Amino acid sequence: MSSLDDVLKHRLAALREQNLFRELRRVDSAPGPRLQMNGRSLLNFASNDYLGLASHPALKAAAIAAVSEFGAGSGASRLISGSLAPFHQLEEALAAFKGTAAALTFATGSAAALGTLTALAGKDDILILDKLVHACIVDAARLSGAKLRIFAHNDLDDLEAKLKWADSAATLENGRRKSEILVVTESIFSMDGDAAPLRAMVALKERYGARLMVDEAHATGIVGRNGRGLADHLGVSDRIEIQMGTLGKALGASGGYICGSRPLIDLLVNRARSFIFSTAPVPAAAAAASAGIQLAQSSEGETLREQLRQRVAELVKSVIRDPSLTIAGAIVPVILGDETKTLSAAANLREQGIFAPAIRYPTVARSAARLRLTLTAAHTANDVAMLARALEAIINPTS
Ligand SMILES: *Cc1c(COP(=O)(O)O)cnc(C)c1O
Numbered sequence: 001m002s003s004l005d006d007v008l009k010h011r012l013a014a015l016r017e018q019n020l021f022r023e024l025r026r027v028d029s030a031p032g033p034r035l036q037m038n039g040r041s042l043l044n045f046a047s048n049d050y051l052g053l054a055s056h057p058a059l060k061a062a063a064i065a066a067v068s069e070f071g072a073g074s075g076a077s078r079l080i081s082g083s084l085a086p087f088h089q090l091e092e093a094l095a096a097f098k099g100t101a102a103a104l105t106f107a108t109g110s111a112a113a114l115g116t117l118t119a120l121a122g123k124d125d126i127l128i129l130d131k132l133v134h135a136c137i138v139d140a141a142r143l144s145g146a147k148l149r150i151f152a153h154n155d156l157d158d159l160e161a162k163l164k165w166a167d168s169a170a171t172l173e174n175g176r177r178k179s180e181i182l183v184v185t186e187s188i189f190s191m192d193g194d195a196a197p198l199r200a201m202v203a204l205k206e207r208y209g210a211r212l213m214v215d216e217a218h219a220t221g222i223v224g225r226n227g228r229g230l231a232d233h234l235g236v237s238d239r240i241e242i243q244m245g246t247l248g249k250a251l252g253a254s255g256g257y258i259c260g261s262r263p264l265i266d267l268l269v270n271r272a273r274s275f276i277f278s279t280a281p282v283p284a285a286a287a288a289a290s291a292g293i294q295l296a297q298s299s300e301g302e303t304l305r306e307q308l309r310q311r312v313a314e315l316v317k318s319v320i321r322d323p324s325l326t327i328a329g330a331i332v333p334v335i336l337g338d339e340t341k342t343l344s345a346a347a348n349l350r351e352q353g354i355f356a357p358a359i360r361y362p363t364v365a366r367s368a369a370r371l372r373l374t375l376t377a378a379h380t381a382n383d384v385a386m387l388a389r390a391l392e393a394i395i396n397p398t399s
Pocket residue numbers: 108109110111134136186190215217218245246247248255256
């Protein structure tokens with residue numbers, strides 16, 4: 001009989017053969033536009049720290065102060081040993097930021113998705129997901145046991161077809177619909193950088209008596225007035241029942257959140273298993289996130305967003321050259337298709353001192369491999385020009 005390691009080596013060899021093998025690359029510096037890797041300094045276009053807050057003095061000071069006052073660890077689940085003040089301050093700040101009645105934070109955005117969908121949906125319910133939603137939403141939807149339908153990415157006709165089907169497939173009790181129908185989308189999509197048509201989606205779900213959950217992981221902090229996200233920007237925030245996001249991207253810390261009504265948050269405290277059966281995050285993370293939310297809404301936050309918009313415009317102008325392409329956030333995908341080609345493009349960039357991740361299956365579909373470039377407010381116009389020059393040789397090798 002072969003050992004477990006032999007079985008695993010065989011599986012790893014299969015991944016290598018398909019150019020789908022992944023490995024960790026050690027970094028010896030703080031998050032920022034430059035990374036120390038293997039003794040070299042690389043320009044970093046791989047981070048979701050869009051405003052450069054992860055290394056901001058205000059966030060570091062908030063984290064240090066929380067460690068001094070509340071300790072390094074949190075000891076237990078918030079329902080067991082009492083709920084530390086920094087989490088309550090953070091949740092009040094989040095609810096005010098998003099304009100909702102209440103908020104609940106989780107250890108990560110993934111844990112927020114997992115806890116929320118499994119708490120809200122069961123076998124009598126129906127979940128309708130955009131084809132490109134994040135893996136944590138797909139996993140949560142499967143675990144919930146609800147009936148699952150996928151609509152083509154940002155396709156309102158297909159969403160309506162799925163809503164019609166859900167209306168007819170919903171379980172009735174005494175002539176009334178017993179099933180909940182929940183549509184789930186991202187606002188700015190993580191691997192394509194495009195935006196969901198939230199206004200039209202809100203109108204559609206209301207027409208069919210469904211609810212809407214929007215994951216603003218890549219919009220919170222950078223899109224709209226004070227960085228409140230795309231839902232707020234489009235004026236539909238109060239018609240979206242469940243607003244989700246992460247504290248680990250533009251807000252510079254770590255953790256996940258759900259914003260919504262008081263009954264929604266009370267239900268999650270009672271039913272979200274990833275919240276209940278998990279030790280609370282460290283108080284330093286909550287304090288840093290609160291500082292991140294405050295900064296995002298300040299005039300400094302507005303300046304950082306303006307810098308970020310400029311960098312995105314420079315990259316789109318020099319590399320993508322597609323005037324129809326509107327990038328609402330900070331993600332610029334360069335889709336090369338072939339996995340091997342994408343891996344060698346990333347290696348080529350690294351040789352030129354640029355770190356940009358080759359995104360492959362299963363993060364994106366097979367043969368939709370891409371360089372996923374993310375810009376931050378901490379990049380300079382020079383950094384972007386250097387990236388554009390290096391990309392030119394990859395995208396247009398003959399010119
Ligand atoms: C990163 C991400 C998450 C998960 O958030 P974490 O805090 O990293 O667990 C969820 N949804 C989307 C769209 C993301 O990009």
